[in-house]
Amino acid sequence: MKKLRRATDSGREDPENATVDQISLFDQKTVTLRGWIANFRSSGKIAFLQIRDGTGIIQCVGDVQELGPEKFEKLKALTLESSLIVEGVVRKDARSKIGYEIGLKDFEILNISPEFPIGNKEHGVAFLMEHRHLWLRSSRQVALLRVRSEVIRAIRDYFDGRGFYLMDSPILTPNACEGTSTLFETPYFDDKAYLTQSGQLYGEASALALGKIYVFGPTFRAEKSKTRRHLTEFWMVEPEVAFMDIYGDMDLAEDFVEYVVQRTIKNRKTELEYLERNLEPLSRVRKPFPRITYEAAIDILNKNGKPAAFGDDFGGDEETVISQQFDRPVMIHHYPLAIKAFYMKQSEENPKLAACVDMIAPEGYGEIIGGGQREDNMEKLVKRLEEQKLPKEAFEWYLDLRRFGSVPHAGFGLGVERTVAWITGVPHVRETIPFPRMMEKIFP
Amino acid sequence: MKKLRRATDSGREDPENATVDQISLFDQKTVTLRGWIANFRSSGKIAFLQIRDGTGIIQCVGDVQELGPEKFEKLKALTLESSLIVEGVVRKDARSKIGYEIGLKDFEILNISPEFPIGNKEHGVAFLMEHRHLWLRSSRQVALLRVRSEVIRAIRDYFDGRGFYLMDSPILTPNACEGTSTLFETPYFDDKAYLTQSGQLYGEASALALGKIYVFGPTFRAEKSKTRRHLTEFWMVEPEVAFMDIYGDMDLAEDFVEYVVQRTIKNRKTELEYLERNLEPLSRVRKPFPRITYEAAIDILNKNGKPAAFGDDFGGDEETVISQQFDRPVMIHHYPLAIKAFYMKQSEENPKLAACVDMIAPEGYGEIIGGGQREDNMEKLVKRLEEQKLPKEAFEWYLDLRRFGSVPHAGFGLGVERTVAWITGVPHVRETIPFPRMMEKIFP
Numbered sequence: 001m002k003k004l005r006r007a008t009d010s011g012r013e014d015p016e017n018a019t020v021d022q023i024s025l026f027d028q029k030t031v032t033l034r035g036w037i038a039n040f041r042s043s044g045k046i047a048f049l050q051i052r053d054g055t056g057i058i059q060c061v062g063d064v065q066e067l068g069p070e071k072f073e074k075l076k077a078l079t080l081e082s083s084l085i086v087e088g089v090v091r092k093d094a095r096s097k098i099g100y101e102i103g104l105k106d107f108e109i110l111n112i113s114p115e116f117p118i119g120n121k122e123h124g125v126a127f128l129m130e131h132r133h134l135w136l137r138s139s140r141q142v143a144l145l146r147v148r149s150e151v152i153r154a155i156r157d158y159f160d161g162r163g164f165y166l167m168d169s170p171i172l173t174p175n176a177c178e179g180t181s182t183l184f185e186t187p188y189f190d191d192k193a194y195l196t197q198s199g200q201l202y203g204e205a206s207a208l209a210l211g212k213i214y215v216f217g218p219t220f221r222a223e224k225s226k227t228r229r230h231l232t233e234f235w236m237v238e239p240e241v242a243f244m245d246i247y248g249d250m251d252l253a254e255d256f257v258e259y260v261v262q263r264t265i266k267n268r269k270t271e272l273e274y275l276e277r278n279l280e281p282l283s284r285v286r287k288p289f290p291r292i293t294y295e296a297a298i299d300i301l302n303k304n305g306k307p308a309a310f311g312d313d314f315g316g317d318e319e320t321v322i323s324q325q326f327d328r329p330v331m332i333h334h335y336p337l338a339i340k341a342f343y344m345k346q347s348e349e350n351p352k353l354a355a356c357v358d359m360i361a362p363e364g365y366g367e368i369i370g371g372g373q374r375e376d377n378m379e380k381l382v383k384r385l386e387e388q389k390l391p392k393e394a395f396e397w398y399l400d401l402r403r404f405g406s407v408p409h410a411g412f413g414l415g416v417e418r419t420v421a422w423i424t425g426v427p428h429v430r431e432t433i434p435f436p437r438m439m440e441k442i443f444p
Numbered sequence: 445m446k447k448l449r450r451a452t453d454s455g456r457e458d459p460e461n462a463t464v465d466q467i468s469l470f471d472q473k474t475v476t477l478r479g480w481i482a483n484f485r486s487s488g489k490i491a492f493l494q495i496r497d498g499t500g501i502i503q504c505v506g507d508v509q510e511l512g513p514e515k516f517e518k519l520k521a522l523t524l525e526s527s528l529i530v531e532g533v534v535r536k537d538a539r540s541k542i543g544y545e546i547g548l549k550d551f552e553i554l555n556i557s558p559e560f561p562i563g564n565k566e567h568g569v570a571f572l573m574e575h576r577h578l579w580l581r582s583s584r585q586v587a588l589l590r591v592r593s594e595v596i597r598a599i600r601d602y603f604d605g606r607g608f609y610l611m612d613s614p615i616l617t618p619n620a621c622e623g624t625s626t627l628f629e630t631p632y633f634d635d636k637a638y639l640t641q642s643g644q645l646y647g648e649a650s651a652l653a654l655g656k657i658y659v660f661g662p663t664f665r666a667e668k669s670k671t672r673r674h675l676t677e678f679w680m681v682e683p684e685v686a687f688m689d690i691y692g693d694m695d696l697a698e699d700f701v702e703y704v705v706q707r708t709i710k711n712r713k714t715e716l717e718y719l720e721r722n723l724e725p726l727s728r729v730r731k732p733f734p735r736i737t738y739e740a741a742i743d744i745l746n747k748n749g750k751p752a753a754f755g756d757d758f759g760g761d762e763e764t765v766i767s768q769q770f771d772r773p774v775m776i777h778h779y780p781l782a783i784k785a786f787y788m789k790q791s792e793e794n795p796k797l798a799a800c801v802d803m804i805a806p807e808g809y810g811e812i813i814g815g816g817q818r819e820d821n822m823e824k825l826v827k828r829l830e831e832q833k834l835p836k837e838a839f840e841w842y843l844d845l846r847r848f849g850s851v852p853h854a855g856f857g858l859g860v861e862r863t864v865a866w867i868t869g870v871p872h873v874r875e876t877i878p879f880p881r882m883m884e885k886i887f888p
Contacts, residue, residue, distance in 0.1 A: 208480075248449060
């Protein structure tokens with residue numbers, strides 16, 4: 001009976017292409033479903049197969065009277081992660097979490113799996129990470145990665161629906177302008193190249209050509225950190241808008257984060273409930289978000305047992321203390337110019353400040369957005385390069401963006417994995433990407 | 445009068461946020477528009493400003509009577525690529541390509557550009573590539589990159605709308621399994637890593653977890669090629685489907701390519717017309733596409749002055765000869781197993797053949813898709829690794845996908861830049877990505 005899949009439709013119309021997430025469309029109909037055994041038990045006359053197909057898990061019931069004794073006997077060979085194709089009738093079942101089960105009419109076993117390395121017993125993280133290619137099949141990982149897929153889709157739909165053009169910045173870049181300590185370096189024919197840490201500078205060139213753009217790709221940091229918030233390879237989306245200032249940038253950041261969070265909890269409710277994510281704090285992620293100055297943030301720290309002074313940068317602990325004062329993401333703006341990158345715009349109101357913003361997620365998930373207005377004044381930008389002892393020649397092309405048709409412009413970067421960690425409520429970013437890369441982890 | 449942009453809406457409703465591509469919505473209304481001078485000429489009493497804003501170019505007419513002599517005089521300082529914000533009334537104009545012009549009521553000049561390096565005279569490619577960050581602003585480059593953005597959006601919408609999950613494969617990979625000659629290598633803490641050439645093997649692991657997935661990211665080849673079809677860094681989309689065979693794979697490939705081409709010519713007609721792309725051959729990209737076996741392709745070559753024999757692989761010249769026999773993309777399937785990668789599935793009908801497929805674009809644009817069914821039989825796969833002298837240990841994790849719940853599965857890879865080159869009709873892939881990377885080109 002082997003019937004393979006047709007991948008060109010959405011699975012909504014064709015009972016021969018049924019998937020668990022669409023099963024309610026086929027009540028009382030005979031469907032073909034393909035998947036792997038997530039659980040199996042059998043008595044003498046009846047067998048219960050939990051089948052996972054990547055979109056969900058459904059119970060299929062095999063009855064010796066329906067299947068015949070010979071066929072029924074074959075079911076008993078099934079083990080965890082054995083693969084099979086089944087045909088059966090969809091019927092309502094009040095005890096089922098998804099409301100339906102399938103009464104088996106026929107099946108074909110494709111592969112009987114030997115003992116699957118990841119069973120129902122507890123495994124250490126190191127073991128699971130070594131078996132990431134198999135760990136991906138567990139319900140928890142499937143749920144997390146379906147949320148990731150939806151978060152990325154929401155990000156793209158947000159920008160695509162608002163007149164932004166996707167402009168990919170290069171991954172291989174020629175200069176190690178800000179030092180090589182956290183850069184991955186590769187020989188590039190007779191030269192050297194470095195893996196990008198941010199597409200922003202190129203994104204600025206693109207914004208001056210196309211107006212509103214976003215960069216979306218992998219970025220790299222060779223940081224010797226082993227925290228729960230660090231990956232060496234992570235995905236970042238970076239919108240950049242010509243003719244926008246720091247205040248428009250904050251409007252964009254909060255509107256964007258509200259959209260991504262609300263759409264994800266709407267479209268991935270099942271997965272978030274499976275992950276036991278408390279949706280109440282996420283449902284509060286509605287604009288306006290609180291906006292506080294850097295100086296107000298210093299006050300909060302001092303009042304909450306974290307002494308701080310003007311000029312200090314904030315680490316994870318400080319971010320957590322500040323975010324605890326609010327019930328939704330908080331934007332901290334106008335940091336001291338001296339602690340910020342050379343391209344940040346000097347505030348027009350106070351020359352000691354930069355027109356920049358960080359957004360801190362609630363519940364201790366830390367910084368998810370960093371951004372701001374860019375210095376569009378040629379002389380000031382050159383002065384900043386000199387102050388930070390950066391090689392002007394390497395930035396001549398970037399300075400061209402101020403020479404020719406300079407305009408106020410701003411943007412930000414949002415880290416995908418930290419955002420997924422926050423929305424799903426997982427403590428470590430390593431589970432928010434299919435194959436995480438960390439300081440001591442580059443396999444499989 | 446400076447009025448900066450609000451980036452959170454689509455520009456469809458707010459006349460203060462008008463863009464050229466939406467200008468018809470604001471007929472007879474006063475709008476604010478932001479952009480750069482694409483052309484300027486003035487007589488004593490009237491000035492014509494061509495303003496580009498990234499979404500198009502519109503003529504704005506300044507009249508000394510409306511603006512007053514003092515304000516009018518300021519217009520005369522405008523140069524190519526100077527930036528400004530204008531306020532004016534949208535009015536129908538039969539002579540305009542876009543049907544409208546703007547009568548200026550007010551304006552503010554933000555930056556007067558010194559002589560722009562890229563003028564109306566002819567420039568060599570080397571010069572333009574050195575100034576890629578400015579070349580991006582030319583109408584031709586803007587049109588090409590808007591098409592690129594739409595092609596990528598169509599690719600994602602196709603898969604997202606059909607139950608595929610995005611699963612990012614890693615960029616940094618641990619093994620140089622198939623030799624290091626075309627791999628970029630980087631130190632990875634105390635180890636080494638290589639930049640991915642394809643996300644497929646990881647995509648297979650993901651498909652066995654989630655059913656239908658696609659990988660979409662940058663891939664890298666350190667090839668010493670200087671052809672018009674090669675980049676060292678290029679984007680590739682790679683769907684992978686569990687429970688699908690080579691025939692389902694071909695169905696998917698043609699349905700997908702039809703969708704991407706037809707949607708792009710529908711949504712980016714203006715840009716394709718600007719690029720003088722003949723839309724007639726693209727409108728013929730409708731399924732079914734011709735499917736010929738490798739052996740039929742050999743016959744075509746022999747009948748058309750390109751002698752070939754079983755076992756030969758096809759280069760660009762052969763692809764062109766074959767594609768000229770058809771009026772739409774052609775799929776060549778079942779190549780000799782011996783010339784294909786170890787993971788290709790051995791044909792069940794003929795053990796000398798692989799169940800694989802390449803799709804060749806018409807009009808000489810070469811291979812845009814390579815794919816096929818994967819070997820899902822453990823013993824055969826191990827034998828193939830041995831035949832190709834590949835280190836089995838490095839592939840143990842990949843072999844696990846056959847040990848545990850192996851199923852027929854298939855997929856393909858489509859190169860974004862070659863597809864954009866074909867759809868836009870440009871001869872060289874270097875113009876199809878914002879910042880191209882080639883053997884001798886990694887700047888800016």
